[in-house]
Amino acid sequence: MVDLLLESLVHVYREGNVRAVDGVDLIIGAGERVAIIGQNGSGKSTLVRHLNGLLRPTSGRVLHDGVDAAMSTVAQLARSVGLVFQDPDRQIFAGSVRAEVEYGPRNLGIRGEELRSAVDAALEAVGLESEAKTNPYDLGASRRKLLALASVLAMRTPVLILDEPTTGQDERGVQRVRSVIQEAHTQGRTVIVISHDMRFVAEGFERVVVMRSGHIILDGQPEMVFRQDAWDQLASTFLEPPLSAVIGDRLGLGSTPTDGMLIRALVSRG
C-alpha cells in the first residue's frame, strides 16, 4: 500500500505560462477515498497527472511512501498508480476489448492464469464480459469509457485515479462506477476521483478536496465541504452543493450532503 505526499507542488505549462497548480500540499493515506472538485481549469487533472509521473513538477515534490517520484520512471510508477483519462479515446488502441484490457497487466509482466483472471474480473466489474471479442470502436462512447476503466482496473494498482468517470454514463453506468470504487476500497486500494457530479462525490467519498486556480481551498468530509458556511467558497470555484444539502439547511436539519442523510434527518425529526 502506498501513501502519497505532494509537497509545495507547482506546475507551470510553458505554453501560455499558465500556473495550473500553484503550491499544493496534500497527503493522501493508503486506502483513502478522495474526491477532487473545482471549476473547469482549476488544476485538478494537472494535479493528478503528477501522481503517476505523466507530468513532473515545475517545483516541489511528489513522494510515494517517502520516495521521491522524480527517482522513478513512468513505467515504475505505473505499477502503483493507475490513471483513467477523462476521454477514453486517448487511451484505447487495441483491436478487441479483451486485448485492450490485457495490455496493461501484460506490460507489468503478468501472464497465464493470473492475466486471464485479472482481465476477466475487470471486464465483469464494468459489465463488458460478453463483449470480449468486440472491437472497442463498435462500443458506444459510454461503454468505451467503461472499457478504459477496466483496462486500468486489470493492472490491480494500489492507487486508482479516475478523471470524470461518470460523464456520459446513464444511471446504470454510474452505478457500475460506484460499485467499482466500492470494491477497490474494500480491497484496501486508494481511490482518487475528479468529478463535477456533487451527488456522486457526496455519496461515495469520505474526503473532498476543493480546488480553485491551482490552490486547495477546502479539504474535509462531505458534511464539512457542503455545509452552509462553505457555500460561498464553493461558489467562488463555480460549484454548488447537492440539492439535499440545500434542503437540509432550509429545514434546519444541519449538514445533509446526501439523500440518505436528508431522509434520515427528516425521519428522526418525525
Next chain:
Amino acid sequence: MLTLDEVSYRYAGATRTSLRGVSLTLRDGEVLGVVGRSEAGKSTLCLVASGLAPRTLGGTLSGRVLIDGADVVARAMHEMASDVAIGFQNPGTQLSGVATTVYEEVAFGPMNLGIARGEVLRRTESSIDALAIRALVDRDPDRLSGGQQQLVAIAGLLALAPRHLILDEPTAQLDPAGTRLVSDAIRRLAARGASILIVEQKVDLLAGVCDRVLALDEGRLTLEGPSETVLADPALHALGVAEPSPVRLRRLASEAGVSARAIELALGRVATEAPGG
C-alpha cells in the same frame, strides 16, 4: 422547424438498426430534450437530424428529414451548414484544429459562413461573454482543460447564430456554473426563435431548459410530452434514465414515510434559487 418523418437509420456495415420509425417535430423557439440509456440511439438521432447521417457517414436511411419543409437530401452541404449546427459529445472533435487562439476558434464558424467582419466580431464577443471565457481568449484551444474546451466549442456554435442547434451532451465535462451558463445561453437562443434539440444525461439541466422531452429506447421513441410530465414519469426509471433531483427526493421521502409537505416546502423555497445536483 425541423421534422423527422418515420425515420429509421442503420450505420454502414452495422447489423443493428439504430433508429426505428422515429417521428418528431422541433418547432421554432422550442427546446426539445432527449433522454435514454446508453446506446438507445440518442447520438444517432443527433447525426440524422443534423443531416450528417447518411450524407457524410454513409449508412441507410428511410423516412424523411425536413428542414423548414425541405428534404435535407435535396440540399447542398454548404446550405445545411448555415441551417443546422451540431455540437458533438467530445469537444476535441468539435474544435477546428486550425485556430491558434480561443478568440479565433470562436470566430472560425461565422467567418467560414462568409458573414461580414463587423457581425463576426459582434457575435464572437457576445458568445465569449455568454460563456464567461474572456480570460481564455489568448490561449491555445488545444492546451485547455476538457471543460474549458467544451465551453469554447459551445461558444463557437453560438457565434454561428444557428436557426437549428443540435447538442449531444453539451455539458458533460462542465462544472455546475458552466452548466448553468450553457442552459441560459440555450434559453436565450430559443427566445430568439431558434429550435434546439439537446441530448443530456443531466436530467436536472433538462428539467430547467426544455419545453418538451422525449425518451428513446432501442432506437424507438417511447415517451414524449411536456418536460415536467415526462421527467416525472415513473416509466423513465425502467428506461435507465435518472430522475431529476426534486422527483427523486419526493420519492425517497414518501418511501421512508416522511410527509411530503416538508420537502415541498423546502423545494418551493429553493426553486427560485440554484437547484444543485
